[in-house]
Amino acid sequence: MPVNTDKTDISSTYKRKLYSISDLSKEFDVTTRAIRFYEDAGLLSPLREGRSRYYTVRDRTRLKLILRGKRLGFSLNEIGEMFRLYDAEPGEVAQLNHILDKINEKMHLLERQLEDVQIVMQELQEFRQQCRERLEQMIADT
Amino acid sequence: MPVNTDKTDISSTYKRKLYSISDLSKEFDVTTRAIRFYEDAGLLSPLREGRSRYYTVRDRTRLKLILRGKRLGFSLNEIGEMFRLYDAEPGEVAQLNHILDKINEKMHLLERQLEDVQIVMQELQEFRQQCRERLEQMIADT
DNA sequence: ATTTACGTTTACGTAAACGTCAATTACTTT
């Protein structure tokens, strides 16, 4: 349930597209403390009206990306780096090449992670299989 | 280069299959401090001769698993939990079922992680594509 | 008018995962 007070400057500008901190907190199951912390870390920059924070669709998307990044084991700093790459206005060729390098770097990391996940999943499957066989044995022995 | 002093009890028992802490430190590119920390956390239990530590093939394997777990974003506690599952002597059916539950739990986590990795990789690929197109444009404009 | 709910700032606390000495021991090399 997005916040909508329909009379403020903010809501008329961003019509109906604003979320309160608790909206996001509930939707993604993170504490408001964490959300504010991400702001301190420069990962979110919600609109302010007085002391209140209003989160746009972009903020919501970013939060989703932050949480996904965290699940992948990235630090907030690394996530911030990716955001900055994404937001960078690439004026020069050198700048663009630098971004491409960074992207490739991240992709190598993810490829390794993909391998790791697959290896561990396979190991777990084998282990599960062994457990099941033992279980059958034990039941048969009854 | 595994340690071999060929005169001690230990090395005659485990013949040539022992590693020193720095062997492992170099091979896996972790500090000795970290390795000892994993021991404190109950994840490794090298042989001791006096004050010295001697790591068996099993310890080496465990270290490899620890590092892989860490790359996947697991905490040392979670890694320890998986070790304990693996080492558990499943005497009863209930115990085995509990282990199976835990395995399934971990696998669900990994499935989600697999999704996350794939999503982020796809996003990065698209972003890379955009960068490349911009780069082409800039070169063409020269 | 006041409770209730929600939000804010400030600040201190904490758990995890090591890093970084410092002091000591043990072995080997010279």
Added chain:
DNA sequence: AAAGTAATTGACGTTTACGTAAACGTAAAT
């Protein structure tokens, strides 16, 4: 014998990512 090299055991320090508590503001509901 002296010096160097590798390892060990504390013990304190550090970073990251929040948790938690206090104290206050604002607005709606009773």
